[in-house]
Amino acid sequence: MxxxxxxxxxxxxxxxxxxxxxxxxxxxxxxxxIETRTGIKKRYFCEEESCNSLAIEAAKEAINRALQKDSEFDVLKIGLIIVATTSGNYAFPSTACMVGKALGLKGSVMAYDLSAACSGFMYALQNAKALLNEMDKKYALIIGSEELSKLLDFNDRTTCVLFGDGAAATLVKLEDREGISYISSFSDGNDEDLVCEGVGEENSSIKMKGQAVFKFAVKAIKQSVDEVLLKTGLDMEDIDYVVCHQANARIIDFVKKTYEGHEEKFYQNVGEYANTSAASIGLALDDLFESGKLKKGMKIVCVGFGAGLTWSAGVFEI
Incomplete structure (x- = not known):
């Protein structure tokens, strides 16, 4: 591996x-x-855009940057596209297939959507790591894209204020060298605390029991972070940033207090985008990379948690 x-x-x-x-x-x-309880100041809603169009735009930006950074990279070297989403334009074909078409990769790439809600980005990274080991091509495009505004019930004031639309793409490469790259994922079947009914249902909107989700989230983050650190022989002293799914500032604030002396490592940008589900970790990574805060040799932990219930964490060396 x-x-x-x-x-x-x-x-x-x-x-x-x-x-x-x-x-x-x-x-x-x-x-x-809203801001006192969630840390959210604003969010973005689609009008002209869609889940598919956002995914394509984010993918193209990542590819353009890769062409400038990696002299070995070529679009035709992408062997895998995974889009983590729960709000694609179609039940089928997948958003990932539409991204492949837009990139001119018809007939030359494996592409599929992955449904793990807010853990989707991490699940997709773990899928990519495993699949690339079986492929000749070693580049994969991992995208989180959501158009959650179409799933909101604006009569439910405790839920509709939390979510926004957006997409983030990360181009990854599987390299045969020493380094740190470990991901662990979990699930616990639950269709009570956080659910959105599917295709054909009359009331397909997000429904959430806030207190139950809060308790789950803080437990899942702590468990996930501690496990990946243990598995890699690291501790918080070795970590430069912890990038959580940006669901609610209160959740992250609660968890970071359990890592005394390392609170400043927990990155937050939920105020700018709100909860973008599968896109949120990717948006945070993009902000960190483009601001210059993430540098070669740094170590980061990324952790997602969401409906399913699902949770997943990974530790990576930049």
Whole structure:
């Protein structure tokens, strides 16, 4: 088994910015209520865009950056496209197949969508690591793309304020060398605490029991982070950043207190995008890479948690 190298990232956001004040005109809430309880200041909603178009745009940006950074890379060297999403344009064909078409990879790439909700990006990375070991081509495009605005019930003020639309893409390469790249994933069947009914259902909107999800999330993050550190022989002293799924600032704030002295390592950008489900970890990575905060040799932990219930974490050396 090789290790996954992050080659390049990209993101795509809808043009429409929706502030907390905008939300308060639709449902009984306020900017203060939302920000105090969630850390969210704004989110993006699709109008002209869609889950598919955002995924394609994010993929193209990651590829353009990769062409500048990696002299060995060529688009035709991509052997795998995985799109983590629960809100694709179609039940089928997959969003990933449409990305492959847009990139001119028809007939030359394995492509599929993965449904693990907010853990989807991490699940996709683990899938990619395993599959690339069986492929001649060693590059994979991992995308989280969501159009959650179409799944919101704007009569449910505790849920509709939390989510936004967006996409993030990460081009990874499997390299046969020494390094750190370990991912572990879990699931626990639960269709009560966080659920959205599927195709053909009249009421296909996100329903969530907030307190139950909070308790699950803080437990899952701690368990996941501790396990991947144990498996790799590392501790928090060795880690430069912890990149959690950006669901709610309160969740991350609660967890980081359990790692005394390392609280500043827990990255947050939920205020800028809200909860973008499978896209959120990718958006955080893109912001970190493009701001120059992530540098070669650094070690990061990424952790997702979401409906399923699912949770997954990985530790990587940049």
């Amino acid at each position: 090789g290790i996954l190298k992050f080659v390049a990232t990209g993101k795509a956001l809808p043009k429409k910015i929706v502030t907390n004040d905008d939300i308060s005109k639709i449902v009984d809430t306020s900017d203060e209520w």
